[in-house]
Amino acid sequence: MMVRRKRKMLALTTLAAAPEQAVNKHENRTDLTLKVSPAKLKKKCENAQSAETEQSHYFTKNDLQHKLAEGFFNQSCISLAKAFLGKVLVRRCADGTELRGRIVETEAYLGGEDKASHSAGGKRTERNTAMFMKPGTIYVYPIYGIYLCMNVSSEGEGAAVLLRSLEPLQGQPVMRQLRAARHKEGARQLKDKELCNGPSKLCQALNIPRCFDRRDLASDPEVWLEKDPHTNPAEPHNIVSAPRIGIESHGEWAKKPWRFYLHGHPCVSVVNKEAERQSLSGNVMNNLGPSDVHSDTGQHNVKRT
DNA sequence: ATCGGGATTGCCT
DNA sequence: GGCAATCCCGATG
Numbered sequence: 001m002m003v004r005r006k007r008k009m010l011a012l013t014t015l016a017a018a019p020e021q022a023v024n025k026h027e028n029r030t031d032l033t034l035k036v037s038p039a040k041l042k043k044k045c046e047n048a049q050s051a052e053t054e055q056s057h058y059f060t061k062n063d064l065q066h067k068l069a070e071g072f073f074n075q076s077c078i079s080l081a082k083a084f085l086g087k088v089l090v091r092r093c094a095d096g097t098e099l100r101g102r103i104v105e106t107e108a109y110l111g112g113e114d115k116a117s118h119s120a121g122g123k124r125t126e127r128n129t130a131m132f133m134k135p136g137t138i139y140v141y142p143i144y145g146i147y148l149c150m151n152v153s154s155e156g157e158g159a160a161v162l163l164r165s166l167e168p169l170q171g172q173p174v175m176r177q178l179r180a181a182r183h184k185e186g187a188r189q190l191k192d193k194e195l196c197n198g199p200s201k202l203c204q205a206l207n208i209p210r211c212f213d214r215r216d217l218a219s220d221p222e223v224w225l226e227k228d229p230h231t232n233p234a235e236p237h238n239i240v241s242a243p244r245i246g247i248e249s250h251g252e253w254a255k256k257p258w259r260f261y262l263h264g265h266p267c268v269s270v271v272n273k274e275a276e277r278q279s280l281s282g283n284v285m286n287n288l289g290p291s292d293v294h295s296d297t298g299q300h301n302v303k304r305t
Numbered sequence: 306a307t308c309g310g311g312a313t314t315g316c317c318t
Numbered sequence: 319g320g321c322a323a324t325c326c327c328g329a330t331g
Binding site: 107109116117118141143144145146147149151162164182183184187198199200201244245246247 | 311315316
């Protein structure tokens with residue numbers, strides 16, 4: 001209780017801090033709340049930018065045409081959660097560095113009847129306002145005090161899709177640096193497939209700060225979604241439907257199979273064998289296979305045929 | 306003002 | 319696979 005208040009004062013630096021600044025957590029206080037002055041908020045977002053630059057031969061200027069527009073987000077929550085699979089989340093940093101990751105795992109939160117949703121029962125609060133905004137609006141919220149999760153609103157009152165895992169495609173060294181900021185000194189280097197295989201990990205790796213809450217994924221210059229020019233859209237037979245994670249306390253709603261992931265992809269955070277048996281019985285293996293993130297060693301080339 | 310819980314992660318055994 | 323870390327948020331009085 002008394003300890004609580006002290007801890008609050010020493011707000012730990014999080015995803016919003018540049019990696020090289022995060023060495024001493026007591027010197028880098030990052031307040032996750034929205035209740036700060038616009039000037040402070042702006043500064044935080046600027047600090048969130050990475051100083052690293054990254055060259056990639058994988059994406060070219062022509063890929064801009066693959067950016068997904070407003071209309072894409074106008075689908076029901078479950079439909080959008082599936083449609084996200086295989087799409088590429090792009091984060092353009094202040095210095096022009098672009099980080100890219102293919103979405104391989106999502107969860108649908110429907111609002112209303114869905115007891116596991118932050119907007120259950122139509123409940124609208126300061127925190128979850130973005131869930132009620134137009135489809136394509138980003139909802140970023142803090143969890144467990146120290147992490148962030150990124151969602152995208154869909155059609156349906158208070159409905160949104162949680163992004164759970166990405167396959168790193170571009171900017172892995174920057175991602176690794178962003179992710180390593182809170183690790184022990186001398187800890188082993190993260191494998192590529194460990195960079196974005198979790199909802200808060202992807203926020204760290206792509207430098208998604210709390211202040212991205214309520215931004216429009218269809219028009220924002222710093223974060224957007226693209227079609228992957230190198231792969232086909234996810235086919236239904238590639239998609240596993242499983243119960244959502246971390247909501248076991250919500251009774252029957254916890255059992256709804258509204259977590260979706262690409263079968264066999266190494267960047268999925270939690271594999272559910274039972275769900276795979278049910279989802280995929282009789283189906284062939286996916287053709288949207290991962291690049292060589294299977295590999296444990298060194299830099300990999302994500303280019304594929 | 307206070308309290309309890311949470312759409313997680315990393316480290317340890 | 320267990321568990322600590324860590325604190326915002328919303329509910330309650």
